[in-house]
Amino acid sequence: MTALIETPILIARALQNAPDYTFKSKHGSLSGARWQHPACELSTRHMAEHVLVHHLSGSTRIERRCQGRVTGTHSKIGSSTFVSCHHETDWHIGSQAQVMHLYLPQAVLHDFASEEIGLDATPEIRPFFAADDRWLAGFFLMLRDELESGGLPLGSSEPFLLDQLQHALIRHLVLRYSNLQSNRLAAFECAGARARLSTNRLSQVIGHIEASYSQPIQLQDLATIACMSKDHFVRAFRNMVGQTPYRYLLTLRLARAGQMLRSRRELTIAEIAGLTGFRSGSHFSTAFHKIYKTTPRRYRDEG
Template sequence: MPEEIEFEIVPPVVKDGSSFEQITHRSSHRLFFFPTLENTGELLYCSCLFEVHWLRMADYRRKNLNTLGVEYVKEGSLLAVQNGREYRVGTGEIFLMRPGCESEIHTGPEGHCRKNSLALHGPLLPAVLHASGLDQVDKISEIDHAGFEALLERFRVLSTEPDRMIRRKNGALSYELLRFLQFPQPEHATPERFEKIAQSLAENPGQSGDLNTLARRAGCSPNHLIREFTRCFGTTPGRYLHGKRMQRAAELLLEHPELSVKEISSAVGYSDALNFSTAFRKYFGNSPLQYRKSHS
């Protein structure tokens, strides 16, 4: 387990009959933030994507908030309670913290949980949830993981764009997310050979990612690989690998402060630390050292 770096009990926040409180106990976290769209006329929007590694005792409770919280478990589990009903949310499952409900999530029995959290807002949200039936859904177990990961990556990329582009694209992408939650099962099964390519890129982001090499491993032409990989995962193999490299670099910056930027750049497949720093700044909006300092 990574070294524990943060433990904090946040006092309850109460406003207009709604409230939330939390115990922050985590080893790493990343926030992809979107400029506030409240009071701008936006009917539906996502305010943030939060990636966090919870440790034992981490806890979050909310009551009567008008947002939809989407909790996607990447590793470990959550124990959740909503309107008196209890759930265990395992790896690869989603829990919806519905608007107006009394909800609670905390670390599962494994003692840790890597998860992605999104917060959806807007005056259109209640109507969409009701029309789709999501206002009666707490937990989603069978999902198209590749499709959902592709959606998360699009939110990450969106957070790096100029404010005007975020305002233009955020609502449409938020609606796509809600539609995914309504129809979460895969429309087409992902062929095993492409699943293995994606898994290899995610687990070994330091590899070269040469398209011809990947195509040979998949037993197809480079053009066929690009077409089918994009259909299955929503992005090309190169962009997919780039996202995994940046995510792994961010983890190393926070979890291994003893590593230099040059060492981290090499670990994620860059031979030149300057090129890595430029790519990292473009992806996250901060240099590697600024990112480490702001999250320490």
């Protein structure tokens, strides 16, 4: 049996070039990279993961071949392509193109199907080329903004956010592109739309977030308190609170930081960032500016 190769390593060997940056979630289930692909011929064989590709910029002269047949031509900027690790695919890239990759292990699909839908079989995601999928375009825009805004070391991200994004992404791929029967998918989607937490469970979850907001919080921890799967918990929380768990946590951290900026003037901004759960002073400053439209220093000086 041919040994499988981690996809970034396989691509780097073929291109003789490293990615611009890589990123990986805390538990290693979601990872990715941004690449500058030169004009080249590239083969994807014996990959250890599926690859979701988003075309950021550059040449659209991209051609996909499967078993010697051309199965896709002319990618579009802003489009997305899914490359299955079960298929051997050849690529012709006419000139330099910038793309972002997400690497999805088969185990992620299996766990989602088992935990969220109650299936023993792993759904198959049908390969697609240059799909004009607005949801995926928005997803990659959000992810890229998180990675490249300057708030975190390049290639790093908030583990809670990546975990939450992973579940949203897998749900989208399964619902829109999998081989599961439509009635099963409809039942799953309907159950998620109706998901609710009891008042007591919601109070316990919010209590945990408020007591632990300065520490790393895992999505699984909150789902366990709610006695729900992670996907159903995220949807139930959003249905009842009006925002995702990560957004609630971020808003709480920023509110507490805003209070401390004016009440604890002996503390530096970097110290306040650490005390309110941000991974760096720059991460805090970037997040603060997005919400308050001013810098933490200016906010403190105006108080």
